[in-house]
Amino acid sequence: MTFTRAPAARDTRQDRVQSHPPLSPRERQIAEAYAGGATYQQIAESLCLAPSTVRTHLAAIYRKLEVSSKLELMARLDGPAPEPRTQPELSSALSELALSLEEALAREKALSEVLRIISDAQGDLDQVVPRILNYALDLCDAEFGILFEYHGDRRFGARFSKGIPEPFKAWMEARGVFAAGPETGLGRMVYQRDVVNIIDVKSEPLYQSDDPLRFATADLGGARSFVAIPMLAADRLVGAFTIYRQTVRPFSQHSLQLARIFADQSVIALENARLVSAARARDG
CATH class of the missing domain: 1.10.10.10 (Winged helix-like DNA-binding domain superfamily/Winged helix DNA-binding domain)
Structure with missing residues (x-):
């Protein structure tokens, strides 16, 4: 056989x-x-x-x-x-993919919103700046915010604000361009060139000092949870969003990531508006 x-x-x-x-x-x-x-x-x-x-x-x-x-x-x-792959591995992979797609969609939405702002405003800074700040507040689910222009050496000037109490607004208008202390949110942002997220401005030692910006932000503005988001053109700081809530409700990392993406893209809108305004001024 x-x-x-x-x-x-x-x-x-x-x-x-x-x-x-x-x-x-x-x-x-x-x-x-x-x-x-x-x-x-x-x-x-x-x-x-x-x-x-x-x-x-x-x-x-x-x-x-x-x-x-x-x-x-x-x-x-x-x-x-x-x-x-096992079923848990497949589920994990699909979850990661869903998050990646969601983040990509958020980036595209932020970019498309900036492009829409540029198109609609036609170079008018008085239209561009408020709309940029309004959208940043929407991304972070906040009602109080300021868009600052940076003048170098930790000096800032408030370009536009929304929702802030009148005493805080009057304080900034009286100061004009002012220097932010190195331990303030704006001061740390200048050094770090990154988002500064403060859970509670009144819980930091700086609040017990005589720093005028922290006093104005906390006592005149009623700020508690606070974030400063840089606006960068390459490595050059051109401005910042400061956004806050009047209760201790920290900002999520997801909303801050979206706001950072939007802040980066917003520089395009501001620079474009400045160029158009300058051209119009030259033409008479």
Whole structure:
């Protein structure tokens, strides 16, 4: 009696790739473009799609290929399929993807809002500045805020305010351009070139000192939870949003990230408005 060996189970790259739902030609096109470094907007323009459609396709692509990052997507397109993931791993991957898509959508929304402000205001600083501050307050779910222009050497001038009490507004108008102490929120922001988030301005030792800005902010403005958000043109500080609440209700990191993105983009609106205003002044 002779015995024949059963054929060995195949474990080829092609078999493993086919174990996952195949990508459609359009999905493959989008996946390769995204893995190659193209943005949602660039892909949308090249394929005559809406950015939201590109996001929808990417969500399906990530789900089909069981990846959760651009690096994994690149590896998956160029190599064999990974070992099947467990249900908790899949759930985690989908959660990460959902967060990434949400953050991308928020960035696009902030950019589109800046572009809309630039277009609608037509270079009028008196229109641009209030609308920029209003949108920043909406992002941070706050009612009180000031948009400062930076004059160097920790000196600031209030360009526009919203909702702040009259005594605080009168104090700033009387001061004009003033120097912020190094321990204040604005002063620390100048040094750090980053968001300064203060849970409670009255709980810091500075409140017990004779610093005039902290006194005015806390006692005249009624501020408790406070944040200073820099407006940067490259590494140059051109201004800042200061936003506060009159109760101790700290600002979330998510809202501050959105506000920081919007602040970065808002520099475009302000610089554009200044250029238009200067051109109009020269033309008479």
